[in-house]
Amino acid sequence: MPRVRVRMTNRGVPAQLLERASIQVQKQQTSIRKVAKDMGIPVASLARYLKRKRELTEQGYKGCNAVFTAEQELSLATYIRRAAALYYGLPPKEVRKLAVELALHYKLNCPEEWKKNGITGPGWFTNYMKRHPRLSIRRPQATSLLRNSNFNEVTVGMFFEKLATVYQRHQFEAKDIWNVDETGLVTVQKPGFMVATKGIRRVGAVTSGERGTLITMALAGNALGNIIPPHFVFPRKKYLPHFIRGGPEGSIGTANGSGWMQEDDFVVYLRHFVHYTRPTDDNKVLLLLDNHSSHVSIQAINFCRDHGVVMLSFPPPCTHHLQPLDKAVYGPLKRAFNGEMDMWHRKNAGESLTIYDLPQLLSNVLLSAASPLNVKKGFTSTGIWPYKPDIFTKEHFAPALVTDRAPETSLPSAADIQPQLDSSNFTLAGPSLDNVSSPEPATSTVATAGAFTLTFSQTELATATQVNADLSAASSSSTLPGPIDPVPEFSPEVIRPHPKAGPRKKNRQHRKKRTSAILTDTPEKEALEEEKKQSLLKVKRKIIPVKKEGGKKQKKSTDDSKCLVCGEWFSRSKPGEQWVSCCVCRMWSHAECTTGGQSYICHHCE
Numbered sequence: 001m002p003r004v005r006v007r008m009t010n011r012g013v014p015a016q017l018l019e020r021a022s023i024q025v026q027k028q029q030t031s032i033r034k035v036a037k038d039m040g041i042p043v044a045s046l047a048r049y050l051k052r053k054r055e056l057t058e059q060g061y062k063g064c065n066a067v068f069t070a071e072q073e074l075s076l077a078t079y080i081r082r083a084a085a086l087y088y089g090l091p092p093k094e095v096r097k098l099a100v101e102l103a104l105h106y107k108l109n110c111p112e113e114w115k116k117n118g119i120t121g122p123g124w125f126t127n128y129m130k131r132h133p134r135l136s137i138r139r140p141q142a143t144s145l146l147r148n149s150n151f152n153e154v155t156v157g158m159f160f161e162k163l164a165t166v167y168q169r170h171q172f173e174a175k176d177i178w179n180v181d182e183t184g185l186v187t188v189q190k191p192g193f194m195v196a197t198k199g200i201r202r203v204g205a206v207t208s209g210e211r212g213t214l215i216t217m218a219l220a221g222n223a224l225g226n227i228i229p230p231h232f233v234f235p236r237k238k239y240l241p242h243f244i245r246g247g248p249e250g251s252i253g254t255a256n257g258s259g260w261m262q263e264d265d266f267v268v269y270l271r272h273f274v275h276y277t278r279p280t281d282d283n284k285v286l287l288l289l290d291n292h293s294s295h296v297s298i299q300a301i302n303f304c305r306d307h308g309v310v311m312l313s314f315p316p317p318c319t320h321h322l323q324p325l326d327k328a329v330y331g332p333l334k335r336a337f338n339g340e341m342d343m344w345h346r347k348n349a350g351e352s353l354t355i356y357d358l359p360q361l362l363s364n365v366l367l368s369a370a371s372p373l374n375v376k377k378g379f380t381s382t383g384i385w386p387y388k389p390d391i392f393t394k395e396h397f398a399p400a401l402v403t404d405r406a407p408e409t410s411l412p413s414a415a416d417i418q419p420q421l422d423s424s425n426f427t428l429a430g431p432s433l434d435n436v437s438s439p440e441p442a443t444s445t446v447a448t449a450g451a452f453t454l455t456f457s458q459t460e461l462a463t464a465t466q467v468n469a470d471l472s473a474a475s476s477s478s479t480l481p482g483p484i485d486p487v488p489e490f491s492p493e494v495i496r497p498h499p500k501a502g503p504r505k506k507n508r509q510h511r512k513k514r515t516s517a518i519l520t521d522t523p524e525k526e527a528l529e530e531e532k533k534q535s536l537l538k539v540k541r542k543i544i545p546v547k548k549e550g551g552k553k554q555k556k557s558t559d560d561s562k563c564l565v566c567g568e569w570f571s572r573s574k575p576g577e578q579w580v581s582c583c584v585c586r587m588w589s590h591a592e593c594t595t596g597g598q599s600y601i602c603h604h605c606e
Contacts, residue, residue: 012045013041013042013045013046017039017041018041018045018046018049020039021035021036021039021041021046021049022046022049022050022053025046025050032046032047032050067099067103067108067109067110067111067124068099068102068103068108071490072102072490073128073131073132074132075490075491075492076098076099076102076492077132077134077135079491079492079493080095080135081134081135082398082498083498084138085395085398085399086398086399086401086402086498086499087140087143087148087399087402088402088498088499089140092125092137093119095125096119096120096121096122096124096125097118097119097120098492098495098496099114099120099124099128100114100115100118100119100120101495101496102490102492102495105494105495106490143320143399144317145403146317147317147318147320148399148400148402148403149399149400149402149403150315150316150317150318150400151318151320151321151396151397151399151400152397152400152404153397153400155315155318155515155516156315156318156321156322156392156397157389158315158515158516159314159315159318159322159516160383160387160389162312162516162517162518163312163384163387164387164389165518166286166310166312166518167387170284170286170310172284172285172286174222174223174224174379174385175222175223175224175226176222176283176284176285176286177222177223177285177286177288177379177384177385178220178221178222178273178277178285178286178287178288179220179221179222179287179288179289179323179324179325179378179379179384180218180219180220180269180273180287180288180289180325181218181219181220181289181290181319181323181325181326181330182216182217182218182219182261182292183216183217183219183330183333183334184214184215184216184217185214185215185216185217185337185358185362186212186213186214187208187209187212187213187352187353187354187355187357187358188207188208188209188210188211188212189207189337189338189341189342190338191205191207191338191342192335192338192339192342205342205345206345206349207345208345208352208353208354209352213235213259213354213355214235214259215232215233215234215235215259215355215358216232216233216259216260216261217230217231217232217233217362218230218231218233218261218266218269219231219325219329219370220273220287221324221325221329221370221375221378222375223376223379223384223385224372224376225371225372225373225374225375225376226372226375227366227370227375228250228272228273228276228277229248229249229250229251229252229272229276230247230248230251230362230366231251231252231253231254231265231268231269231272232244232247232251232252232253232254232358232359233253233254233255233256233259233260233261233262233265234253234254234255234259234355235255235256235257235258235259235355236255236256237255237256237257238255239253239254239255242356243255243355243356243359244359245356245359245360246359246360246363247359247360247362247363248359248362248363248366249363250276251359252268252269252272253359254268261292261294262294263293263294263297263299263300265294266294266295266297266300267297267299267300267303270300270303270304270307270309271303273287273309274307274309277309279307279308279309280308281308283308284308284309284310285308285309285310286310286312287304287309287310287311287312288312288313288314288323288324288384289311289312289313289314290313290314290316290317290319290323291313291314291315291316291514295311295313295519296313296514296519296528298525298528298529298532301519301520301525301528302525304519304520305520305525309520310518310520311518311519311520312516312517312518312519313514313516313517313519314516315515315516316513316514316515321382321392321396322382322384323378323382324375324378324379324381324382324384325375325378326378327378327381327382328374328375328377328378328381329369329370329374329375329378332369332374333365333366333369333370335369336365336368336369337361337362337365337369339365340361340362340364340365341353341361344357344361402498402499402500402501403501405501405503405504561587561588563579563588563589563590563593564582564587564588564589564593564602564603564604565589565590565593565594565603566590566593568590570588573590577590577591577592578590578591578592579591580594580600581600582600582601582602582604582605583600583601584601584602584605585602585604585605587602587604589602
């Protein structure tokens with residue numbers, strides 16, 4: 001049976017002509033016979049069309065084989081949209097299975113094939129999607145659980161409060177508001193669309209390897225749409241000038257073992273940033289950036305404080321909604337860059353792309369992807385400039401509801417409650433039961449003589465109030481009503497409730513969570529200095545098993561060393577004893593044997 005009936009003949013009256021005739025009959029109050037004669041329509045056809053149209057208006061329409069009513073289908077569509085907003089959307093197969101579960105739970109008349117297979121037919125789903133055009137099949141973007149839970153109203157509100165504080169303090173203009181962010185460029189591209197023979201199951205495209213090598217690019221743009229030449233970080237021990245040959249004009253580069261941005265590389269980029277923005281103490285600039293470890297180093301913060309740069313960090317990890325470059329620039333840039341790599345392979349058949357070719361390929365697409373319109377749109381869409389703290393709606397914060405938990409409250413213990421009773425009686429503080437009338441008079445009485453008070457929760461109060469109302473209604477009638485079966489309300493959440501995270505696990509050690517902060521402020525800087533100081537005092541030893549002659553294993557420390565002052569071995573130190581390392585030679589000493597501090601230099605190097 002076809003899913004959609006196709007008209008095979010041209011017989012009958014066109015629907016458009018019947019609609020015009022029905023409008024003329026209804027609005028002009030003309031007889032059906034006269035309108036049918038004037039338009040050349042059979043009288044019976046026009047009368048039947050008007051009757052059907054009147055029935056649809058008054059009673060609604062339900063197909064003879066329809067399983068769900070229009071209201072039930074709308075409830076299912078609302079549930080599907082809500083699940084997608086929570087980032088726990090349903091694939092088409094799950095929607096078809098859920099429809100069968102709903103039909104069986106609410107005892108609806110459904111085909112036997114549904115009951116047998118536990119899933120609806122594909123035709124029902126196709127027609128259901130046509131009846132609800134606001135639904136569509138989409139491929140979701142992978143979003144980590146940490147991003148979903150951290151992007152909430154409280155976290156975003158704190159960021160916009162700090163942003164407003166910075167705006168009021170320094171009176172920044174659009175040209176002074178900058179955002180810097182890093183992205184990775186890989187030698188293996190994601191091939192784009194291509195034209196190929198129809199019917200072939202596999203269509204391939206050439207890449208330079210399986211995984212490729214990564215380099216990091218740092219780019220900065222301001223609210224006016226201007227950008228600064230990028231900075232490249234190469235996975236090499238030593239940087240050479242030819243690494244960025246053919247790259248964007250004015251770009252610079254550094255190198256380290258990993259190819260990721262590190263503290264020293266970011267300080268180099270900050271000098272590059274100051275060179276182009278020219279900030280002063282009287283005309284400062286605002287630099288928005290994430291909380292990467294390379295961005296919150298003491299050296300970088302001191303450099304910004306000395307050169308008139310105010311640093312404001314985003315709350316981690318909310319950059320997918322708050323960072324302008326992530327929002328509007330890096331998406332078009334990656335698509336254009338992948339297309340440029342495809343073109344390079346077509347022009348250089350049989351050759352492999354290297355990391356030294358990436359800057360030149362980027363220069364061909366940088367100005368078109370990171371255009372002033374895109375960069376400016378990034379600041380506008382995030383509410384940073386112009387300042388719009390309410391730009392994000394409840395739909396944006398919906399994924400955080402899954403992990404939103406109520407604050408833990410501890411109930412009072414029995415020892416905290418010690419009522420002083422004068423007698424065995426007490427006063428009951430709660431809903432009054434004096435007005436409750438019953439068919440038989442109450443025979444029990446309550447004496448009120450004591451200081452103890454018993455309170456009810458809101459749920460118990462509401463329950464008692466409802467009981468009083470039910471008893472009053474029952475007593476006012478001559479006969480008590482019999483049991484009435486309530487009509488079940490149609491709701492997919494009864495079958496499949498939306499996901500909700502359980503209580504948090506206790507006694508779990510996490511690394512320190514950072515929040516949005518004005519990093520160049522003195523309290524934030526001092527807190528970071530104290531954190532770095534504590535991290536330098538913590539020494540972790542790596543233990544490896546060493547075999548003895550007897551065959552038994554013995555644990556030995558791989559980094560055992562002597563104190564430079566007293567000569568005691570590290571393996572013989574007392575539990576909890578702290579050590580510090582020299583900033584020059586990296587040798588270790590007892591914290592008690594030295595003056596301490598972050599910048600400790602031993603007597604040999606001094």
